[in-house]
Amino acid sequence: MANEVKKVRLAIVGCGGIAHLHMQGYEQIKRAEPEKFEIVAVCDPIDERAQEFANWAEQFQGKRPQVYTDHEVLLKEETDNLDAVDINTPHHLHHLIGIACLEAGLHVMIEKPIGITVKATKAIMEAAKRAGKFAATAENIRRGVPQRTAWWLFNENKLIGEITLFYAIQVGYLPPTQPGQEPEWHWRVNKFFSGGGLVLDSGAHFCDTIRYLFGEVKQVHAVVKRIVPRPFRKNDELVIDDREDTWMAVLEFESGLMGLWSYTNTAPAHEFTQVVYYATEGALVDIGDAFHGPRGDALVKHVNGQVRSLNELSKDFRAAIGEEKWQKLFPHDFTNGFTLECYDFLDAVQNNRPPEITVEDGLRAKAISFAIYEASATGQTVKVQDVIDGNVEVYQRPINEHWGLQ
Numbered sequence: 001m002a003n004e005v006k007k008v009r010l011a012i013v014g015c016g017g018i019a020h021l022h023m024q025g026y027e028q029i030k031r032a033e034p035e036k037f038e039i040v041a042v043c044d045p046i047d048e049r050a051q052e053f054a055n056w057a058e059q060f061q062g063k064r065p066q067v068y069t070d071h072e073v074l075l076k077e078e079t080d081n082l083d084a085v086d087i088n089t090p091h092h093l094h095h096l097i098g099i100a101c102l103e104a105g106l107h108v109m110i111e112k113p114i115g116i117t118v119k120a121t122k123a124i125m126e127a128a129k130r131a132g133k134f135a136a137t138a139e140n141i142r143r144g145v146p147q148r149t150a151w152w153l154f155n156e157n158k159l160i161g162e163i164t165l166f167y168a169i170q171v172g173y174l175p176p177t178q179p180g181q182e183p184e185w186h187w188r189v190n191k192f193f194s195g196g197g198l199v200l201d202s203g204a205h206f207c208d209t210i211r212y213l214f215g216e217v218k219q220v221h222a223v224v225k226r227i228v229p230r231p232f233r234k235n236d237e238l239v240i241d242d243r244e245d246t247w248m249a250v251l252e253f254e255s256g257l258m259g260l261w262s263y264t265n266t267a268p269a270h271e272f273t274q275v276v277y278y279a280t281e282g283a284l285v286d287i288g289d290a291f292h293g294p295r296g297d298a299l300v301k302h303v304n305g306q307v308r309s310l311n312e313l314s315k316d317f318r319a320a321i322g323e324e325k326w327q328k329l330f331p332h333d334f335t336n337g338f339t340l341e342c343y344d345f346l347d348a349v350q351n352n353r354p355p356e357i358t359v360e361d362g363l364r365a366k367a368i369s370f371a372i373y374e375a376s377a378t379g380q381t382v383k384v385q386d387v388i389d390g391n392v393e394v395y396q397r398p399i400n401e402h403w404g405l406q
C-alpha cells in the first residue's frame with residue numbers, strides 16, 4: 001500500500017494556442033506512465049476548443065473529460081473530482097481563475113508570466129498560502145537540455161571561467177501595417193489584458209532563464225518605447241497597439257554581473273541578433289533569439305581556440321551528473337520543455353512536494369520585466385526588490401486599478 005500513489009485528477013482551463021503544447025505533453029506522459037493522471041474536465045468559453053480537447057484526451061486516455069465553458073461552473077460541479085488545474089488563459093485571467101481554483105482547494109499550474117502585474121502574482125501567492133496548496137509557474141524554457149547544460153557550464157563545470165557580462169540584442173523589422181490590412185484585435189494588444197508587450201510576454205522566459213543561470217537581478221536602467229504606431233481592427237474600429245516595440249535595458253545582478261537586453265522590430269535595412277554571454281576565459285555565443293535560448297547549437301568558445309556546441313557539451317554534462325540526476329531532470333528521457341513542466345506539475349501534486357518553478361519564482365522573474373517598465377516610466381534606476389515590495393508602481397498602477405488589485 002505504501003507505494004500506491006493516486007492518479008492526479010486534472011482540469012485544463014483555457015484550450016487555446018499554448019494549451020495544445022501542454023496537451024501534447026500530457027499525451028506523451030500518458031504513454032510513458034498511464035497511471036500518472038487523468039484529465040477529468042476541460043474548459044474554454046469557446047465551446048469548439050473545449051470539445052476538441054475533450055476528443056483529444058478521450059483518444060489518449062480512453063475516457064472523455066467533462067466539457068465546460070465557464071470555470072465557475074466547472075469548479076461548482078467538479079471540485080470534488082479534482083486535485084489540480086492547469087491554467088492557460090490570457091494574462092488578466094491568471095489571478096482571477098487561479099485564486100478561484102486555489103480557494104476550491106486545488107493545486108494550480110499557471111502559464112507564465114503568472115499574473116498580469118506584480119500585485120496579481122502576489123495575490124495568487126497569498127491565496128496558495130491560505131489554501132495550503134501550491135501554484136506552479138508553467139515555464140518550459142529552462143527545462144531544455146541546452147539550458148540545463150548552460151547552467152552546469154556556468155555554475156559547476158566552469159570550462160570558460162566565471163560569467164562577467166552578457167549582451168542579448170535582437171534588432172528586427174516588421175514593416176508598418178498598411179491601411180486596410182490591419183490584423184484582428186486580440187487580447188495581447190491591450191495592456192489591460194496582457195500587462196505589456198514582449199518585455200513581459202516572451203520576456204518572462206528570458207528573465208526566468210537569466211535568474212536560473214546567474215541568480216537575482218538587483219536593479220535595472222531602461223528605456224521602453226513604441227516607435228511605430230500599429231493599428232489593429234476591432235469590429236469596425238481601428239485600435240492602436242499600446243505595447244512597446246523597442247527597449248534597451250541594462251541589468252545589474254546581485255553578483256556584480258551586468259547584462260544588456262535590447263529588442264526592436266522597427267529597424268529597416270539592417271537586422272541582426274547577437275546573444276553572447278562572456279566569461280573570464282571565453283564566451284557562450286547563442287545562435288537564437290533574445291528570449292528562448294541558449295539553444296543547443298550555441299557555441300562555447302574558449303580563448304585557447306577550442307569550440308564546442310552546447311549539444312556536444314551536454315554529453316559531458318550527462319556523464320558528470322550521472323544517470324540518477326539526469327533522469328530527475330529528464331524523466332523517461334523527455335526533453336520537450338512543455339512535457340517536462342507538465343510532468344513536474346503532476347509529480348509534485350502526486351508526491352506532495354513543491355514544483356521546481358513556484359509562483360515565487362514566477363514573481364521574481366516577472367519583477368525583472370516590470371522593473372524595466374517602471375525604470376522607463378520613472379526615468380530612474382529601479383531596484384527589483386522595490387518592484388516586488390510595491391514601492392515603485394507607476395507603469396502598473398492603471399492596470400492594477402483596472403482590475404481592482406490593491
Ligand SMILES: NC(=O)c1ccc[n+]([C@@H]2O[C@H](COP(=O)([O-])OP(=O)(O)OC[C@H]3O[C@@H](n4cnc5c(N)ncnc54)[C@H](O)[C@@H]3O)[C@@H](O)[C@H]2O)c1
Binds near residue numbers: 013
Ligand atoms: N510557454 C510558452 O512558450 C508560451 C507561448 C505562448 C503563450 N504562453 C502563455 O500561455 C497563456 C495563453 O496564451 P495563448 O497564446 O495560448 O493565448 P490564446 O489566446 O491562444 O489562448 C487562450 C485561451 O484561453 C481561453 N479563455 C479566455 N477566457 C477564458 C476563461 N474565462 N476561461 C477559460 N478559458 C478562457 C480563450 O478562449 C483561448 O482559447 C498566456 O499566459 C501566455 O503568456 C506561453
